[in-house]
Amino acid sequence: MKTAKEILEILQKKFPEIEFSLVEDEPSDQIIFTDALKIHEICEFLRDGEGLKFDTLMNLSGVDDANGEKQTNDDGSETIVGGTLSVYYNLDSIELNHKTTLQVSTSRESPKVESVNLIWRAADWHEREAYDMLGIKFLNHPDLRRILMPYDWEEGSYPLRKDYKDPEFYQGMKVPY
Amino acid sequence: MGLLDQEFLDSNIVIAKSDDLLNWARLSSLWQLSFGLACCAIEMMATSASNYDFDRFGVMPRPTPRQADIIIISGTVTLKMAIRIKRLYEQMPDPKYIISMGSCANCGGPYWEHGYHVLKGVDRVIPVDVYVPGCPPRPEALLEGLLKLQEKIRHETLRTKKA
Ligand code: SF4
Numbered sequence: 001m002k003t004a005k006e007i008l009e010i011l012q013k014k015f016p017e018i019e020f021s022l023v024e025d026e027p028s029d030q031i032i033f034t035d036a037l038k039i040h041e042i043c044e045f046l047r048d049g050e051g052l053k054f055d056t057l058m059n060l061s062g063v064d065d066a067n068g069e070k071q072t073n074d075d076g077s078e079t080i081v082g083g084t085l086s087v088y089y090n091l092d093s094i095e096l097n098h099k100t101t102l103q104v105s106t107s108r109e110s111p112k113v114e115s116v117n118l119i120w121r122a123a124d125w126h127e128r129e130a131y132d133m134l135g136i137k138f139l140n141h142p143d144l145r146r147i148l149m150p151y152d153w154e155e156g157s158y159p160l161r162k163d164y165k166d167p168e169f170y171q172g173m174k175v176p177y
Numbered sequence: 178m179g180l181l182d183q184e185f186l187d188s189n190i191v192i193a194k195s196d197d198l199l200n201w202a203r204l205s206s207l208w209q210l211s212f213g214l215a216c217c218a219i220e221m222m223a224t225s226a227s228n229y230d231f232d233r234f235g236v237m238p239r240p241t242p243r244q245a246d247i248i249i250i251s252g253t254v255t256l257k258m259a260i261r262i263k264r265l266y267e268q269m270p271d272p273k274y275i276i277s278m279g280s281c282a283n284c285g286g287p288y289w290e291h292g293y294h295v296l297k298g299v300d301r302v303i304p305v306d307v308y309v310p311g312c313p314p315r316p317e318a319l320l321e322g323l324l325k326l327q328e329k330i331r332h333e334t335l336r337t338k339k340a
Contacts, residue, residue, distance in 0.1 A: 148294070149257075149294065150256065150257050159293040159294070164293065166293060170256050171256075171260060173256060173259055173296055173301055173302060174297075174301060175256070175293075175296075175297075176297070177284075177285060177289045177290060177297045
């Protein structure tokens, strides 16, 4: 069993060139924050590393932090400019009976995160969902298509973004109430 | 006397309007497309089961739209599903009827404002005959919806045919 602090120390020793930090002010377990474009090698080490052995990806979720600048449009709706989108990884080690959470953030304008699909196959559909709902592009994902929304849903329209606006019509059907 | 005379003497003939005959036949055997969408479908299944016994009104689930007279839209209609519902409806032979069951199918229900994926009322794609309110409607409510539909069919005539 290892705490987030101990895991963080192991990671810092293994990857001195990558930045890590501990998110402590959340009302949850401590979260390890790291680099979105290095997450593949970090996760590979977390899965195979001695004393870590995170063999299960319990969940992968995308979040819109909505921390950019809010601009009010003429029609009263809001658009968020700048800020970040985040991806959270909930890992579990069945072998060593410990859990941890990772967080990476990426820019809202061109959100890019490395895929961990090759490490845990469970990530496949989770990453597709995060892409579908928030538009986060997972680099090296073999099949990054929409998963819940229709395939022909408007390009660049991601429903779980905080400034999302319903399209007026979809295939001739009125969408708003 | 011969057999035939007997028959006629006993006035064993029923005279009815063909309208009434056809309507009676139609409303007494409304075969339902076995098709459910969300939580409301559970209640629809309960209506079919022995406690409420949809079958006593001649409602039987049919696995293909080609043999169905009625489609019960029982639940949340997502935009993705709406396209399929429309196709199923078009595959059904005339005369065909639609019961919209539950708030979701009626108007979007709990998803009316933030349901980015929900069609706000199935009547935006297909013509509904009877709306059954509720979330979910109890089986009794669905039964009453069916009785209302039977009432409607009873007053149809061959001349005003439904599109
Ligand atoms: S009306 Fe209520 S019970 Fe029926 S499908 Fe919608 S949410 Fe479920």
